[in-house]
Amino acid sequence: MSTPKTATVLVLTSSALGEASVSNQLVRDAVARLRLRDPGFGIVARDLGSEPIPHLNSDSAAAVRGGVPANAAQVTAQALSNELIAELQAADTVVIGAPMYNFGITSTLKTWFDYVLRAGITFRYG
Numbered sequence: 001m002s003t004p005k006t007a008t009v010l011v012l013t014s015s016a017l018g019e020a021s022v023s024n025q026l027v028r029d030a031v032a033r034l035r036l037r038d039p040g041f042g043i044v045a046r047d048l049g050s051e052p053i054p055h056l057n058s059d060s061a062a063a064v065r066g067g068v069p070a071n072a073a074q075v076t077a078q079a080l081s082n083e084l085i086a087e088l089q090a091a092d093t094v095v096i097g098a099p100m101y102n103f104g105i106t107s108t109l110k111t112w113f114d115y116v117l118r119a120g121i122t123f124r125y126g
Contacts, residue, residue, distance in 0.1 A: 007041040010091035014048040014109035015099045027097035044087050048108040081115045
């Protein structure tokens with residue numbers, strides 16, 4: 001008999017305000033509610049506000065488009081993209097804290113999307 005898989009929650013916070021952030025508090029509240037339903041789930045957490053992912057540049061943009069990396073910077077960017085995608089694919093639930101700065105999401109959260117949205121891997125045109 002196989003052991004049931006423990007659910008995994010990917011938690012992304014992106015506020016620059018840390019503990020003073022309302023969006024971070026909302027994320028903590030959401031995770032607490034999930035815990036009431038399933039006390040044993042695992043968490044993979046990324047605090048994009050305090051540990052930002054590097055913004056796209058010519059090398060990282062080329063790397064996340066796919067293909068064989070042409071230099072060390074592209075290898076590093078593609079490895080980070082693969083790591084972030086693996087976290088997303090392994091998650092049963094995703095909780096995203098998205099504060100609004102200047103009428104949009106934080107640049108750090110946008111950068112996370114830039115690295116995980118890869119044609120043919122996480123989405124398809126059509």
